[in-house]
Amino acid sequence: MFTRNKNKSKIDLEHHQMLEDAQTRIKQKKRLFSHFVIFFIGSIFMIVINKILGYGKTHDWFIWVILAWFFLFIIHAFNVFITSKFMGPEWERSQREKLVLKQKQKIAQLQKEIETDFPLSRINKSKE
Structure with a gap:
């Protein structure tokens, strides 16, 4: 009788831990997807500012900004998909x-x- 309750609480604790880990993983992926959407919209916005509005027409500054931002996005993706698997x-x-x-x-x-x-x-x- 008492052993059943102990096993049940241990299973519940393990189940709860698995749910917390899954929730953390979902949040990581959601933030990465949000980062991608913001990156995509921001890149289009910078291209529009440079090409259509003519701000900084002498230099294509938006390319360097987009490349730097893309590099940060790649680091974020690496952290979510590679690092978290090894250091989960x-x-x-x-x-x-x-x-x-x-x-x-x-x-x-x-x-x-x-x-x-x-x-x-x-x-x-x-x-x-």
Whole structure:
């Protein structure tokens, strides 16, 4: 009876974590798509300003601005599709576990050093 509730809560926790990870991934992709739409509209706007309105007619400045913005968009896409796969939730969990293990080992080492420097038998004798 009690084990069923524990298993259910563990499954619910795992299910909740999966839903949170999926929601985060959806937000990343949504922001990337929004970035693309803004990039596309902004690029057209810059071309119109330069070519039709004649602002900065001596130089085609919009090409450099669009290329720089496209470079930033590529970095954003790389982050969403490549980096997040390698450094996703599983990677974060493994890194967290490694750090916790290192901290536990360091605490154990410090406790061992304290016990060798200040053994309890010597402290108890000094109190008597």
